[in-house]
Amino acid sequence: MDNNQATAAFDALSQDTRLRVFRLLVEYGQEGAPAGVLSETLGIPQNTLSFHLSHMNHAGLVQSRREGRSIIYTANFEFFTDLIRYMVKDCCRMEFASIREDTQRGCSVIEMPTCCPPKRKEKP
Amino acid sequence: MDNNQATAAFDALSQDTRLRVFRLLVEYGQEGAPAGVLSETLGIPQNTLSFHLSHMNHAGLVQSRREGRSIIYTANFEFFTDLIRYMVKDCCRMEFASIREDTQRGCSVIEMPTCCPPKRKEKP
DNA sequence: CCTATATATCCATTATTCTAGAAATATGGA
């Protein structure tokens, strides 16, 4: 994940309609949902939604496949978690969010202190 | 963190200049840096940068304080990690990113499988 | 081949965002 991919990803999530679409797709999981269902569920004209879906698809946030007459959209979870990794690694500090790879368990582990963040050093 | 705060946060990170500003502020940590230093470091006119800083400040991503004639900007790490929490909790699925609070150690722990995500159920 | 359905593309309009020059505001020091 480089800076350009990241800005594109943030852009894809930076608009109310698109965030709603993504969150809805998350509910549908890997099965995904056809464009028409999303359009109907969210009450957004199909061509407007198509515009946003193509925007999100281009950014990498969603994927699509044809099934008969329908185009099924799915959230790209791998991309989304890569974005989270990028945020921790490249947009934060160890004191506030650290990441390590647990190869045993095959997962990334992020830790974020919940309270008492390190205080700024006081002037003497 | 609600959806509106989230879209505002994503919006604040969705533009090249602003992402660069944020990442630069991350380097300066809690001390922060004056607007002029950011402007000079990034080679962006000070009024243009001021526009972006105010945008980011309004979204909650950065904070500012006056010190003499300078306005010192700092990354809002608490807000940023809240955004990450929101992404895991409200924009993802357990299979791909899970979060739990480790009260003993006073931190949130996020786990994200790195490989072999659960396959979509096959049609029989 | 014809029709209905599902979705994308084209297009024009409107709305929003970005940019930077010019002016205004706030502070510190002589």
Next chain:
DNA sequence: TCCATATTTCTAGAATAATGGATATATAGG
């Protein structure tokens, strides 16, 4: 008080994004 410095606010033009009606494309079924 006057001046220099640091930054914001005002302003307008340019660029980009969002919206939805009309049309085009792809597919399934008769």
